[in-house]
Amino acid sequence: MLRFLSGRLLRAAMTIAMVVTFAFVVLRMSGDPAQIIMGADAPPEAVEAFRAAWGLDQPIWLQYFHYFGAILSGDLGRSMRDGRDAIVLVAERVPATLALTLPALLIKVGLGVPAGIFAALHRNSLVDRIVMMLAVAGFTVPSFVLGLVLVLVFAVQLGWLPSGGQESWRHAILPVVTLGVGGAAVLARFTRSAMLEVLGQPYIRTASAKGVPWRLVVTGHALPNAAIPTVTIIGFMVGSLIAGAVVVESVFSWPGVGRLLVVAVGNRDLAVVQCILLLVAATMVCANLVVDLLYGLLDPRLRSAPTRAGG
Amino acid sequence: MNPAAPLVELRDLRVAFDGQAALRGLDLAVAPGEAVGMVGESGCGKSVTWLAALGLLPSCAQVSGSVRLGGQELLGASPAVLDRMRGGRIAMIFQDPASSLNPVHRIGRQVEEALRLHRGLSGAPVRAEAKRLLDQVGIPDAARRLHAYPHELSGGQNQRVMIAIALAGRPELLVADEPTTALDVTIQAQILDLLQSLRRETGMALVLITHDLGVVAETCERVAVMYAGRIVEEAPASSLFAAPSHPYTRGLLAALPPMDGPRRRLASIAGGVPEPWAMPPGCAFAPRCGERVGGCDAAAPVAVSVGEAHRAACIRATVSAMIEERLSA
Amino acid sequence: MTTGTTPLLEARGLVRSYAARRGPWGRATEVRAVDGVSLAVQPGRTLGLVGESGCGKSTTGRLLLGMEAPDGGVVSFEGQPLPAPGSAAWRAQRARMQMVFQDPLGALDRRLPIGAQVAEPLEIHRIGAAAERSGRVEELLNAVGLRGDHAARYPHELSGGQRQRAVLARALAMAPALLVCDEPISALDVSIQAQVMNLLVELQERFGMGMVFVSHDLRAVRQVSHRVAVMYLGRIVEEGEPDAVLHAPAHPYTQALVSAIPHPGRAGRRLMLQGDPPNPADRPSGCAFHPRCPVARPLCAREAPVLKAGGADGRLVACHVTQGAVPAGAGLPAMRKAA
Numbered sequence: 001m002l003r004f005l006s007g008r009l010l011r012a013a014m015t016i017a018m019v020v021t022f023a024f025v026v027l028r029m030s031g032d033p034a035q036i037i038m039g040a041d042a043p044p045e046a047v048e049a050f051r052a053a054w055g056l057d058q059p060i061w062l063q064y065f066h067y068f069g070a071i072l073s074g075d076l077g078r079s080m081r082d083g084r085d086a087i088v089l090v091a092e093r094v095p096a097t098l099a100l101t102l103p104a105l106l107i108k109v110g111l112g113v114p115a116g117i118f119a120a121l122h123r124n125s126l127v128d129r130i131v132m133m134l135a136v137a138g139f140t141v142p143s144f145v146l147g148l149v150l151v152l153v154f155a156v157q158l159g160w161l162p163s164g165g166q167e168s169w170r171h172a173i174l175p176v177v178t179l180g181v182g183g184a185a186v187l188a189r190f191t192r193s194a195m196l197e198v199l200g201q202p203y204i205r206t207a208s209a210k211g212v213p214w215r216l217v218v219t220g221h222a223l224p225n226a227a228i229p230t231v232t233i234i235g236f237m238v239g240s241l242i243a244g245a246v247v248v249e250s251v252f253s254w255p256g257v258g259r260l261l262v263v264a265v266g267n268r269d270l271a272v273v274q275c276i277l278l279l280v281a282a283t284m285v286c287a288n289l290v291v292d293l294l295y296g297l298l299d300p301r302l303r304s305a306p307t308r309a310g311g
Numbered sequence: 312m313n314p315a316a317p318l319v320e321l322r323d324l325r326v327a328f329d330g331q332a333a334l335r336g337l338d339l340a341v342a343p344g345e346a347v348g349m350v351g352e353s354g355c356g357k358s359v360t361w362l363a364a365l366g367l368l369p370s371c372a373q374v375s376g377s378v379r380l381g382g383q384e385l386l387g388a389s390p391a392v393l394d395r396m397r398g399g400r401i402a403m404i405f406q407d408p409a410s411s412l413n414p415v416h417r418i419g420r421q422v423e424e425a426l427r428l429h430r431g432l433s434g435a436p437v438r439a440e441a442k443r444l445l446d447q448v449g450i451p452d453a454a455r456r457l458h459a460y461p462h463e464l465s466g467g468q469n470q471r472v473m474i475a476i477a478l479a480g481r482p483e484l485l486v487a488d489e490p491t492t493a494l495d496v497t498i499q500a501q502i503l504d505l506l507q508s509l510r511r512e513t514g515m516a517l518v519l520i521t522h523d524l525g526v527v528a529e530t531c532e533r534v535a536v537m538y539a540g541r542i543v544e545e546a547p548a549s550s551l552f553a554a555p556s557h558p559y560t561r562g563l564l565a566a567l568p569p570m571d572g573p574r575r576r577l578a579s580i581a582g583g584v585p586e587p588w589a590m591p592p593g594c595a596f597a598p599r600c601g602e603r604v605g606g607c608d609a610a611a612p613v614a615v616s617v618g619e620a621h622r623a624a625c626i627r628a629t630v631s632a633m634i635e636e637r638l639s640a
Numbered sequence: 641m642t643t644g645t646t647p648l649l650e651a652r653g654l655v656r657s658y659a660a661r662r663g664p665w666g667r668a669t670e671v672r673a674v675d676g677v678s679l680a681v682q683p684g685r686t687l688g689l690v691g692e693s694g695c696g697k698s699t700t701g702r703l704l705l706g707m708e709a710p711d712g713g714v715v716s717f718e719g720q721p722l723p724a725p726g727s728a729a730w731r732a733q734r735a736r737m738q739m740v741f742q743d744p745l746g747a748l749d750r751r752l753p754i755g756a757q758v759a760e761p762l763e764i765h766r767i768g769a770a771a772e773r774s775g776r777v778e779e780l781l782n783a784v785g786l787r788g789d790h791a792a793r794y795p796h797e798l799s800g801g802q803r804q805r806a807v808l809a810r811a812l813a814m815a816p817a818l819l820v821c822d823e824p825i826s827a828l829d830v831s832i833q834a835q836v837m838n839l840l841v842e843l844q845e846r847f848g849m850g851m852v853f854v855s856h857d858l859r860a861v862r863q864v865s866h867r868v869a870v871m872y873l874g875r876i877v878e879e880g881e882p883d884a885v886l887h888a889p890a891h892p893y894t895q896a897l898v899s900a901i902p903h904p905g906r907a908g909r910r911l912m913l914q915g916d917p918p919n920p921a922d923r924p925s926g927c928a929f930h931p932r933c934p935v936a937r938p939l940c941a942r943e944a945p946v947l948k949a950g951g952a953d954g955r956l957v958a959c960h961v962t963q964g965a966v967p968a969g970a971g972l973p974a975m976r977k978a979a
Contacts, residue, residue, distance in 0.1 A: 202411045208367055209405075210425050210476060211398035214390065224415050300460045301414055352829040465916045495692035496856060497913045500900035504912060522830055525902030552904040566834035568863035570886065570903055576841070577863065579834035583799045 008292065012285040019281040020071075023274050024064060032056075033268035037080055054080060067274075076278070077271025079264075086275040090257060094242065096166065097249070097256035100175050101241045107180030108187055108237060113230065115184070116191025120199065121218065131188060138185025147178040147251040164253035175252040179245060183237055190233050194226040201225070228298050232291050239287025243280040318343045318483055318516055319364070319401070324376035326356070326363045331587040333359045335540035337376075338614075341484060346510065346517040348527030348548070350563075351537035354584050357520045360537075361486045365403060366393045399429040402477035406489040408469035412461035418445075419457030422476050429480030444475040447512075449505055467498035474505065484516040491526065503530050524563060528552055533620075536560045539585060539595035542614065546621035556623040558600045594626065602627065646719060647680035648850040649737075649818055654678070654703050655712030656696075660921055671921045673699040674710070675874035678947070681818065686844060686851040688865030688882065690858055690897070692917045695871040701822045701854045705737055706730060717818070735765050738811035742823035744803035748795040754781075754806045755791025761813040780809040783846070784839060801832035805839065812843065819844075820852045825860060837863050858901055862886055870894045873918050873928035876947055880955035890950060890957045892933050927960070930972060935961050937969035 027033075034050045035042075051057045055066065070077065076087045115135070119128040154174060155163035162171050198204065199222055207221045208214070237244075246258035253259070257276060264272040296302045317340035326334035334356040341347050349357040362368050364378045364385060378385040380400060385393070397403075405411045412421060422441040426432050432440060438457070445453035448471040461469055470490060477485055487506065491499035507530060510517055519530055527534050527548065534551045536544040536559065544557040555561045565578035582599040585591060591598055593608040600607065606626050614624040615632045656674040674696045681687045681704075689697045702708050704715055706722035715722045717737065723729035741747045748757055758777045762768060768776060778788040784805040795803055804824060811819060821840070825833040841864055844851055855861050861868055862882040869879040870891065878891040889895040899911040915932045918924065924931050930940040939960050947958040961968050 202405060202407060203413045205367060206405060206411045206473070206476075207413070209365060209397055209403040211394045211396070211428050211480065212424065213394050221413055221416075225413070228415075299415065301462045352831065467916050495917055496858075497692060497896055497900045498916065499902070501912060501914075503902070523902060524830070524904055528904035529902050563830060564904065566831050567904070568834075568837065568859040570859060570862070570901070571883070574863060576838050577834040579838060580831040581835075583801060583832065584829070 008289055012289060015285055016278065016281045020274060020278055021064070023277045024067065024270075025060070027265075027268060027270055027273060028060060028063075031268050033080060033270060036266075036268050071278075076275045079272050080269050081267060086271040089272055090260065090275050090279060093255065093257045093260050096254065097242060097245055097258060099172060100179060100245050100248065100254060100256060103172070103176045104179035104183065104245075105237060105241065107176065108183035109234060111180070112184035112187025113191050115188040117195055117218075117223070117226075119188065119192045120195035123196065132192070135185040135188040138181050139189070141182075142247075143178055143182055144247050144251050146181060147174070147248055150174050150178060151251070166255055171252075171254075175245070175248050175254055178248050178251070187230070187233060187237075191226065191230050194229045195222060198222045198225045224298075228295065231294055231298060235287050235291030235294065236284075238290075239284040242283050316343070317341060318345075318381060320377075320379045321360070321364060322377040322379075324360060324363060324378065325374070326359050326368065327373045328371065332590070333540055333587065334363065335611075337537075337540075337542055339535060339542065339545075341516050341518060343483065344510070344514050344516050345533065346519065346531045348531030348534040349518060349520045349537060350522065350524055350527055350534060352522055352584055354539070354587070355537040356540040357537050358488050361403060361488065361518065361520065365397055365401060365486075367397075367403075394428075398425055398477070398480040398482065400480075400482055401484045401486060402480060402482040403486040403488065404470070404473045404477050404490055407493050408466055408473050408490075409461065409493075411473060412469055414461055416460075417457065418459050418461065418464070418472055422457075422472070422479060425476045425479035440479075441475075444478055445472070447478070447509075448472070448475045449501075450475075466494050467501065470494065470498075470502055471505065474502075474509070478509065478513070481513070482515060484518065486518045486520070488520045489522070490519075492521070492523075499526075506530065524552075524567060536563070539590065541595065541611070541624065543596065543625070544621075544623045545614070546618070546623075550618055550621050554618070554621075556617045556621065556628055557596075557625050558602050559596050560623075562599075562601075594624075645682060648683040648718065649681040649704060649852075650716045651680070651700075651704060651713065652678045652716075653713035654700065654710045654715065656699055656703055656708065656710050669921055672874050672923065673920055674703060675923075676713070677871075677874070677876055678713075679869055679876065679879070681850045681852055682866075683817070683850050684844065684848045685866040686840075686853055686864055688861035688868040689852060689854040689871060690856065690861050690868060691871035692856055692897075694873065694917050694920050696874040696920070697854045697871050698822050700871070701739070701820050701852060704852060705739055705818075705820050706733070707739070732765075735761070735814040736816050737818040737820070738814070738816040740804075740807055740811055740819065740821040740824045742826055744800060744807050744827070745795055747807050748803060750795055753792050753794055754786075754798070754809075758791070758806065758810045758813055761810060765814060767814070776813070777809075780812055781806075783812065783843070784809045785835070799832075800828050801835060804828060804832075804836055808836075808839065808843070812847065815847065816849060818850045818852070820854070822854045823856070824853075826855070826857070833860065840864055858886060858897060859903075870897065873920060873923065875928065875944075875958065876956070877929065877958045878956065879947070880953060884953045884955060890955060890962050891959050892935055892961070893929050896934075927958075934971045935968040936972045937961065937966045938972070939966050940969075941972060 034047045034056055038047050038050055055063060067077070078085055079089055115131050119131040122128050151163045151174060154161045161174055165171055204217060204221060207217045242257055245256055246261060248254070249256045249258035250262055261273065261276045264276070319341045321337055321339045324334055324337040325332065337360055349360070351357045363372070363374045366385065368374065374386060376386065380396060385396065419438070419441050422444055423437045426437050426440055441457060442453050445456055450456050450468055450471050456464070464472065491502050494502065503526065506517060519527060521527060531548050534546060534548050535542045536557065538559050544551065544555065544560045551560065552564065555564055562578070562580040566580065568577060580599050585595060585598070591608065593610050594612055597603050597607040604626065612624045612626045612629055614622040615629050617623050617628045617632070654674050654677040655672070657670045657672045659668050660671045677700055679687060689700060691697045703710050706715065706725055709725055717733070723733065755777050758780055759773050762773050762776060777791055781788060781790055786802060786805050786809065790798070790802070798806065825836050828836060837860060840851070853861060853864050865882050867879070868882045868885045869876045870885065870893065871877065872893050878885060878889065878894045885894060886898055889898050896911045896913040900913070911934070913932055918928060926942045926944050927940045930936040933940065937960065945958045945960045945963065947956050948963060949955070950957040950963055957963065960966050
């Protein structure tokens with residue numbers, strides 16, 4: 001068990017390191033932060049001074065070295081725009097993002113999973129086909145298109161809901177719906193296949209042959225087995241709680257982490273971008289780890305190898 | 312055959328999937344405590360018969376005819392009636408024990424589920440009874456096995472667990488669908504032996520579905536041979552092997568490699584089983600039959616008596632029966 | 641068994657182990673699938689290998705063909721040791737030895753018609769001109785009981801028996817000297833099994849190939865084999881003429897195996913074997929069969945018996961009791977409980 005965990009943690013750390021390194025290199029190669037932040041008409045001496053102050057004139061490997069050292073001692077750098085600690089900046093925005101992604105997750109699971117189960121139980125019926133059609137529409141339409149369409153209909157035409165900003169809870173409705181629909185569609189489709197596969201297994205027939213009422217066969221026998229692959233997908237959705245709202249936050253001008261990321265990249269505000277990416281990578285990796293452990297919990301076959309030969 | 316009080320009676324049972332007939336009119340009666348074997352090759356409908364009788368076929372299957380359990384009609388019965396009957400009066404076990412048990416439930420839980428449903432037990436008595444059942448089917452260290460998962464047991468042990476679950480409801484009939492096909496031959500012997508002793512202990516009837524003639528010879532009192540959705544011959548086991556009447560039965564017996572005697576070419580049946588969409592008119596076996604005559608293609612032969620409780624669906628049997636009738640008239 | 645002829649295939653002291661892990665956080669253990677197997681196949685004769693799950697017969701079949709290299713022992717074909725798997729010499733030798741598997745659908749490529757698959761060995765080994773090949777394919781199809789027009793059909797358009805015939809035709813394309821059949825009839829219907837058994841015997845008589853017939857079905861093995869070897873947990877426990885082994889089995893395991901065969905018209909009661917087939921990863925000490933053996937003695941738990949000649953009928957048995965080293969015991973119930 002220990003060996004398993006330590007192996008996974010090591011790989012997790014490596015993944016995070018790779019993500020951060022990638023961001024580091026790409027950001028520095030794609031533009032001069034000093035120039036962008038200071039503005040196009042700043043005097044060259046000021047730009048130079050800025051560079052020196054932030055250590056941007058050093059060779060890239062040295063900058064990397066310093067950065068890594070800083071991370072390991074807990075310092076994630078400071079924003080080049082206003083000098084505040086990057087991690088503080090990001091932490092301020094996290095609640096706003098969660099205010100969108102958590103309700104969206106509830107929609108994804110609360111709508112998607114039951115829809116998928118229902119479709120599987122009524123396979124090939126009219127309801128099944130409608131649900132699946134909606135699901136395909138849901139995950140093929142890009143989130144910004146959906147978001148803009150919703151804004152057009154509900155904010156512009158009908159005027160029921162606001163189109164952007166974060167003033168009241170009503171402002172959250174459209175972004176949450178936009179986020180939730182795509183994920184619900186994916187889950188619906190996935191849950192349906194998982195259920196169909198399980199329902200075709202011999203042990204379902206055994207349960208019916210035992211005299212178990214159909215309702216109980218579905219809830220007691222089929223669902224626990226169908227949950228195994230479904231939980232992994234939900235696990236990944238949990239992993240993207242922080243990172244998953246970038247587009248939506250931009251469309252709805254919602255001041256969350258995603259929006260901050262877009263702005264920071266535009267500004268080449270290196271420390272902030274790297275901090276966000278580090279956070280996102282860490283969340284994803286944790287979610288992966290939890291999913292792996294959960295898998296072992298849900299499926300007893302993974303806990304021990306078979307000890308008997310066939311026959 | 313005891314027509315006086317059959318336990319289960321199937322009459323003109325027909326099953327079709329998407330218009331393709333899988334079962335084309337089956338008549339069978341099982342007496343209380345009797346052991347009946349249903350033998351046939353792939354596609355003959357032997358499993359479909361009992362899946363249809365217990366209402367376990369998917370809803371897209373078209374089932375017609377009559378299945379009476381002690382006077383009650385099962386086809387088209389309400390789900391509540393069917394749930395009570397399944398496991399409580401007729402139990403069924405299947406071919407691949409490893410995948411016929413729920414992989415995420417412990418063995419004890421699966422046995423107890425049947426006990427709760429059909430014997431109305433709960434609490435400590437349930438656990439005790441589950442252990443007693445596992446002991447009865449010969450699982451060593453039963454108390455510990457209750458906490459095991461199916462993948463931790465061997466195929467033979469899983470099949471014993473299936474039998475224990477089937478017994479939990481104290482059924483009057485156990486339908487065993489190829490219960491030993493996936494098992495090694497020494498384990499097969501153990502399982503068949505177990506079924507025999509359980510029958511003696513509980514007096515329950517047994518329907519054994521298999522493709523292995525040797526298995527029914529040892530276990531069953533009466534045998535029904537099926538081909539392409541119909542019963543072509545039905546007889547007491549001893550009569551069937553001593554004096555098989557239908558050419559298909561004779562072909563099957565001749566195709567078995569002998570245990571002694573000189574090695575000679577096996578008398579195999581030419582050709583293969585017809586596909587459901589290409590069923591010959593008349594007798595389905597005619598294209599492969601060595602004794603075919605013109606009348607075989609005209610209509611499917613009806614089963615006639617060829618001996619003591621021995622019936623065969625073959626035109627030759629019909630003709631001999633008619634001749635005998637004439638002679639005795 | 642005719643003495644004085646060089647065996648077509650000879651195996652001596654074959655050993656094959658696999659590394660296995662008990663669970664995601666268990667220790668690595670070594671599983672001995674084959675543990676010291678020696679046998680010989682004469683040209684034009686069939687050796688039957690019988691046993692249940694976990695006995696190692698399929699692994700032995702693969703070792704005999706050279707598809708895996710043994711961890712110990714040597715396999716000689718026509719007097720020469722087999723080249724290493726995957727080498728050029730090994731590939732060239734494929735023309736001389738072929739395998740037939742249990743699942744005919746899995747053994748055939750779903751996307752190619754039968755004719756193309758039967759012709760493939762000819763193309764690979766560059767036999768004959770392209771024009772002659774279709775003639776040879778038709779010849780092969782006819783030899784296995786298929787018609788020439790079957791060459792254009794795809795595997796899913798044929799029945800199970802026809803597919804197995806196609807696999808045989810492909811195996812015969814190179815006129816191999818040795819054919820190893822691993823459960824070739826288990827997946828087929830009873831009437832088709834008889835057809836394929838007849839076909840195998842006929843092909844052997846016609847083409848003179850040596851054959852190894854691996855199966856769990858003693859009746860089928862008796863039908864096609866000239867010599868039978870019974871395997872248990874990676875070792876041969878008995879070997880002899882089929883009728884001798886079947887009618888007068890010497891080893892307690894063979895006795896139980898024979899007595900377990902269901903057969904119409906057979907009255908008597910059986911020798912019931914307790915317990916489950918053993919797990920190769922949990923090998924019992926001494927004689928691997930002793931936990932389930934009805935006549936086991938303490939010696940059997942300590943020392944593994946050696947396969948030796950026993951009796952005048954050319955029989956080989958590996959059993960202390962049968963060899964007379966100890967009188968028959970009453971079994972070792974303590975061992976059995978733990979099994």
